[in-house]
Amino acid sequence: MPRTSYHHGDLRTAAIREGFAVAETAGLEAIVAREIARSVGVSPAAVFRHFPDLEHLKAEVSRSAREKLARLMLRDLEAFGNGPLTAELARQRFERIGRRYVEFAVSSPHLFNAAFSNCGASPAREDDPSPWNILLETIHDLVATGVIAKADAELAPVAAWTAVHGMATLYTQGLKRVSGFDDDPADTVIKLIRRMLYTDS
Amino acid sequence: MPRTSYHHGDLRTAAIREGFAVAETAGLEAIVAREIARSVGVSPAAVFRHFPDLEHLKAEVSRSAREKLARLMLRDLEAFGNGPLTAELARQRFERIGRRYVEFAVSSPHLFNAAFSNCGASPAREDDPSPWNILLETIHDLVATGVIAKADAELAPVAAWTAVHGMATLYTQGLKRVSGFDDDPADTVIKLIRRMLYTDS
DNA sequence: CTCGGTGTGTAAACAGTGTTCACATCTTGC
DNA sequence: GCAAGATGTGAACACTGTTTACACACCGAG
Numbered sequence: 001m002p003r004t005s006y007h008h009g010d011l012r013t014a015a016i017r018e019g020f021a022v023a024e025t026a027g028l029e030a031i032v033a034r035e036i037a038r039s040v041g042v043s044p045a046a047v048f049r050h051f052p053d054l055e056h057l058k059a060e061v062s063r064s065a066r067e068k069l070a071r072l073m074l075r076d077l078e079a080f081g082n083g084p085l086t087a088e089l090a091r092q093r094f095e096r097i098g099r100r101y102v103e104f105a106v107s108s109p110h111l112f113n114a115a116f117s118n119c120g121a122s123p124a125r126e127d128d129p130s131p132w133n134i135l136l137e138t139i140h141d142l143v144a145t146g147v148i149a150k151a152d153a154e155l156a157p158v159a160a161w162t163a164v165h166g167m168a169t170l171y172t173q174g175l176k177r178v179s180g181f182d183d184d185p186a187d188t189v190i191k192l193i194r195r196m197l198y199t200d201s
Numbered sequence: 202m203p204r205t206s207y208h209h210g211d212l213r214t215a216a217i218r219e220g221f222a223v224a225e226t227a228g229l230e231a232i233v234a235r236e237i238a239r240s241v242g243v244s245p246a247a248v249f250r251h252f253p254d255l256e257h258l259k260a261e262v263s264r265s266a267r268e269k270l271a272r273l274m275l276r277d278l279e280a281f282g283n284g285p286l287t288a289e290l291a292r293q294r295f296e297r298i299g300r301r302y303v304e305f306a307v308s309s310p311h312l313f314n315a316a317f318s319n320c321g322a323s324p325a326r327e328d329d330p331s332p333w334n335i336l337l338e339t340i341h342d343l344v345a346t347g348v349i350a351k352a353d354a355e356l357a358p359v360a361a362w363t364a365v366h367g368m369a370t371l372y373t374q375g376l377k378r379v380s381g382f383d384d385d386p387a388d389t390v391i392k393l394i395r396r397m398l399y400t401d402s
Numbered sequence: 403c404t405c406g407g408t409g410t411g412t413a414a415a416c417a418g419t420g421t422t423c424a425c426a427t428c429t430t431g432c
Numbered sequence: 433g434c435a436a437g438a439t440g441t442g443a444a445c446a447c448t449g450t451t452t453a454c455a456c457a458c459c460g461a462g
Contacts, residue, residue, distance in 0.1 A: 005428080008440080029230070033420060045422080046440050054420065120375035132376075159393050165376075166367020174321035175333075175366075192360050196396045208410055208457060234449060244412050246450080251410090255449065 012050040014040045019061040028058050028114040059122035065115035066130060069104050073097045073134045087145040094138040098164050098193065099186040101131065105168030106185060113172050116165075135160060148197045159196045163189050213251040215241045220262040229259050229315040260323035266316035267331060270305050274298045274335045288346040295339040299365050299394065300387040302332065306369030307386060314373050317366075336361060349398050360397045364390050 008014065018039045019031050033054045037044045051057040076096045080089065105112040124130045139156050142148040148156050167189045194201045209215065219240045220232045234255050238245045252258040277297045281290065306313040325331045340357050343349040349357050368390045395402045 011439080032418090034418080043441050044420085045442080048421065049439055116374055116376075155389070155392075158389060161376075162364060162367035162371060162390070162393065164367075165371055166363035166365075169370045170363060170366055173317055175317075175362075188356070188359060189363070191356075192363065192397055196393055206457085212410080233447095235447085245448095246413080246452090247411050249450065 008040065008042055008046070011040060011042060011046060015047055015050065015057060016060050016064055019057055020064050023061050023065065023114040024108065024111050027110045028061065028117060031058055031061065033057075055118075055121065059118060062114050062117065062119055063122040063124070065111050066119065066124070067128060068111070069101070069115060069131050070129045070134060072104060073100050073131060074129060076100055077134070077138070085141060085145060087147050090138070090141040090145045091147055094135075094142055094160075095190050097134060097138060098160065098190055101135070101164040102167050102171075102186040102189050106171050109172040112168060132161065135164075142197075147199065149199050152197055156197050160193050163193050163196070209241070209243055209247070212241060212243060212247060216248055216251065216258060217261050217265060220258055221265050224262050224266065224315040225309065225312050228311045229262065229318060232259055232262065234258075256319075256322065260319060263315050263317075263319055264323040264325070266312050267320065267325070268329060269312070270302070270316060270332050271330045271335060273305060274301050274332060275330060277301055278335070278339070286342060286346060288348050291339070291342040291346045292348055295336075295343055295361075296391050298335060298339060299361065299391055302336070302365040303369050303372075303387040303390050307372050310373035313369060333362070336365075343398075348400065350400050353398055357398050361394050364394050364397070 015036050018036050022031050022036075031054070033047055034044045036057070037047050040047075047057070051060070077093055080093055080096075083089070136157055139148070139160060143150060143153045143156065152159075167185050171185060216237050219237050223232050223237075232255070234248055235245045237258070238248050241248075248258070252261075278294055281294055281297075284290070337358055340349070340361060344351060344354045344357065353360075368386050372386060
């Protein structure tokens with residue numbers, strides 16, 4: 001659709017949104033500058049008024065994908081309300097977002113890959129919550145309520161992160177056809193994390 | 202260097218070898234057909250007599266990278282000789298190749314990514330050993346010698362695979378700067394796997 | 403030994419890419 | 433109301449993967 005005015009008005013965010021759509025269905029590397037320009041209704045060169053590189057656009061799409069996962073996780077946490085923090089509540093909150101992480105990768109593999117590839121090139125902004133930070137907070141609560149021993153406070157984050165990220169990447173890389181993967185991968189990950197960290201397992 | 206004879210003689214394997222070198226230092230996606238042709242001393246079109254696609258060449262490089270990891274793991278196993286299989290020996294063998302997997306990713310991140318990206322497009326050949334199969338065998342020995350309970354025989358492979366692959370990918374994606382990662386990642390992975398699976402932990 | 407067929411290499415072209423540049427157009431602050 | 437800066441344009445450039453028509457080299461059958 002041709003624009004009415006000479007200027008687009010919000011090309012930068014429109015380009016990111018379009019890039020996000022491409023990445024969702026075909027992956028980050030399927031983003032091509034001229035196609036983005038066409039979709040947005042603008043000449044190819046216009047895109048480079050807002051991004052020095054195509055790589056910078058991809059990096060913004062990557063950041064945007066991470067934000068989407070973070071928002072999903074935050075929404076999960078909000079659903080629990082903000083009553084007093086019991087051990088049981090801490091468990092449920094943590095396990096809900098752990099599941100969410102894996103489910104996100106399974107249901108949107110391209111987007112998940114986009115979110116975590118090249119992500120050194122697109123550091124999180126100061127104030128926006130990263131999936132990592134959200135996970136970290138809920139683990140802190142697990143330690144505070146005694147679900148995880150204080151001695152494991154250091155180990156717990158890397159243990160949980162490794163588990164969810166490992167299962168997620170195995171699924172997004174077509175390695176799902178191995179024994180033991182018949183079960184729901186999110187269930188499996190939670191089971192593994194319990195064994196590694198929970199005091200009562 | 203210009204060739205002496207009109208025909209190259211072994212262009213296909215030379216191209217894969219050259220692609221491997223590129224992937225090792227700059228990643229799979231840095232492989233460019235014309236550059237490979239130049240390095241090998243041949244015209245750009247010649248490459249396509251041996252690969253229908255550049256993607257097929259990349260897939261062969263990917264398979265080659267997986268083979269390299271597999272060979273490293275096999276070399277580790279052979280170093281243990283083939284005496285009688287005790288529980289202690291089974292542990293050492295398994296933990297050695299688990300470490301190797303993570304160490305490979307840390308020391309050759311580009312090659313590791315190349316090995317496991319797109320790897321649906323380059324299935325392992327019938328007879329060449331995949332890292333996955335090698336890991337699977339050593340886990341079988343852990344069950345056979347009682348280091349892992351028989352009830353966990355199903356869970357163990359996916360648990361170990363998830364742990365090593367998760368830690369490896371976290372490192373190759375620039376996510377190493379998180380708390381708890383000061384320790385040697387291979388050590389950490391082994392510790393986690395022990396907690397998940399070993400009967401005496 | 404020859405001689406055709408098949409496998410392998412070449413040069414030139416094509417369509418498509420990221421990116422730049424000189425120029426056009428709009429917007430905005432004074 | 434107007435200069436200055438931000439934003440969009442069209443044409444180019446260098447580069448890519450890939451194809452095509454042709455050239456050379458090997459190899460087995462006669």
